[in-house]
Each structure stands twice: as structure tokens, then as C-alpha cells.
Amino acid sequence: MVFDPGRLKFDDRGLVPVIAQEAETGEVLMLAWMNEEAVGRTLESGRVTYWSRSRGDFWVKGETSGHVQELVEMRVDCDRDCLLVLVRQVGPACHTNRRSCFYTAVRDGEDVEIMAPMV
Amino acid sequence: MVFDPGRLKFDDRGLVPVIAQEAETGEVLMLAWMNEEAVGRTLESGRVTYWSRSRGDFWVKGETSGHVQELVEMRVDCDRDCLLVLVRQVGPACHTNRRSCFYTAVRDGEDVEIMAPMV
Numbered sequence: 001m002v003f004d005p006g007r008l009k010f011d012d013r014g015l016v017p018v019i020a021q022e023a024e025t026g027e028v029l030m031l032a033w034m035n036e037e038a039v040g041r042t043l044e045s046g047r048v049t050y051w052s053r054s055r056g057d058f059w060v061k062g063e064t065s066g067h068v069q070e071l072v073e074m075r076v077d078c079d080r081d082c083l084l085v086l087v088r089q090v091g092p093a094c095h096t097n098r099r100s101c102f103y104t105a106v107r108d109g110e111d112v113e114i115m116a117p118m119v
Numbered sequence: 120m121v122f123d124p125g126r127l128k129f130d131d132r133g134l135v136p137v138i139a140q141e142a143e144t145g146e147v148l149m150l151a152w153m154n155e156e157a158v159g160r161t162l163e164s165g166r167v168t169y170w171s172r173s174r175g176d177f178w179v180k181g182e183t184s185g186h187v188q189e190l191v192e193m194r195v196d197c198d199r200d201c202l203l204v205l206v207r208q209v210g211p212a213c214h215t216n217r218r219s220c221f222y223t224a225v226r227d228g229e230d231v232e233i234m235a236p237m238v
Contacts, residue, residue, distance in 0.1 A: 001230045019147055101196040
């Protein structure tokens with residue numbers, strides 16, 4: 001069946017959550033959002049393109065920082081309301097310069113930083 | 120610093136998206152939602168507990184099916200508006216009996232099923 005971004009179930013803002021995972025290591029890098037057009041742009045360009053909720057605009061990941069995400073594969077979940085993108089992440093995915101945005105673990109009820117910024 | 124579920128940034132429904140990842144293999148299993156109390160219950164019980172948007176109630180994953188998620192570690196993202204739970208998944212995570220909800224890949228513009236239901 002042809003994949004149609006229009007058949008995804010977008011929320012009331014017209015967005016779906018997107019999990020970015022490093023294709024080689026399986027590390028979960030970040031979660032961001034796409035609208036229908038961002039899904040299409042990502043598939044066409046091979047550059048992961050989100051919708052920035054704060055800026056209200058397309059966000060070609062790494063366009064200014066160089067920390068791009070090359071799309072390896074897009075996957076859709078059973079409810080068609082969430083996407084998983086397998087990517088090749090250049091440099092850090094997180095704006096704090098860490099490889100992943102999930103650098104804080106909850107251990108024994110405390111926040112523990114488990115990842116240092118990349119040099 | 121003490122982890123306080125109340126300091127997470129919940130959306131206008133009082134929810135945060137939660138990515139469940141198999142701790143050993145790194146496989147991304149599903150995305151679901153938690154409210155503040157579900158976060159607390161998950162940490163206290165060690166059983167991953169979501170908030171079901173369709174039922175409007177707590178959802179102890181696997182409570183009826185037996186396909187529970189044992190919490191290995193909870194992680195918080197840089198914006199504190201998304202969680203990653205590393206889990207030991209018993210049986211399939213998906214209600215279609217597949218290991219992961221992300222069993223459909225987009226390849227050459229087509230939906231391709233890449234994972235069969237577990238027997």
C-alpha cells in the first residue's frame with residue numbers, strides 16, 4: 001500500500017510525535033513533532049524535518065548547527081499516530097551539545113546526569 | 120536534585136509522551152502517555168503505568184494481557200516534557216501481538232510490514 005502522510009492521525013494541532021533513534025546504535029536521541037508537510041519533506045529530502053511548535057515553522061534539524069539527521073528509515077506505529085525515524089545523527093542531537101536529549105536518569109528518586117556534552 | 124514529577128512540563132491535557140524502549144536490545148516498543156500520578160505510580164511500583172487517553176483512566180501495561188513492562192530506568196529529556204522508559208517487556212508490546220508497535224516501515228513510498236505477530 002502506498003504510504004500517504006495524509007492518512008496519519010494528527011492531533012488537534014495537526015501534529016504527530018516523532019521519535020528519533022540512531023540507526024546503528026539504537027540510542028534514542030530525541031522526540032519532536034511533524035505535521036503532514038514535514039513528513040513529506042523528510043521523505044523527499046532524506047533530511048529529517050520537524051515542525052517547531054515554538055517558532056511555528058519548519059525545522060530542518062541541524063540546518064544552522066550542522067547537526068543534521070540523515071533519514072535511514074521512517075516507521076509508523078499501529079495506530080498511525082506516532083512515527084519512529086531511524087537516523088544517522090551528525091554530532092549531538094541535543095541543543096545542550098549532548099548526544100541525546102535523554103541525558104538525565106531518575107535513580108533512587110534523584111536526577112542523575114548520565115551523559116556529558118560532546119567536546 | 121530530587122526528581123519531582125510535578126516539575127515535568129505537561130501539555131494542556133496534563134500529559135507527557137513516554138517512549139518505551141527494551142532495555143537489553145534498544146528496540147523502541149511504543150509511545151504512550153503519562154500524567155503526573157502515572158509517573159509516580161510507575162516509579163513506586165516498578166510496573167510501567169500509562170494514562171489511557173481513550174479510557175480516561177490509568178493503564179498498568181499488561182495488567183490484563185500479562186504483557187507487562189518492568190521498569191529498568193526512567194529518563195527525562197532536556198526540556199522535561201518527554202520521558203524515556205527503559206523496560207523489560209514481557210511478550211509483545213503491541214496490541215496486534217507484535218513485539219513493537221513500529222512494525223510498518225516506509226520503503227520506496229510504500230508501507231512494508233517488517234515484523235510478524237508473535238506466536
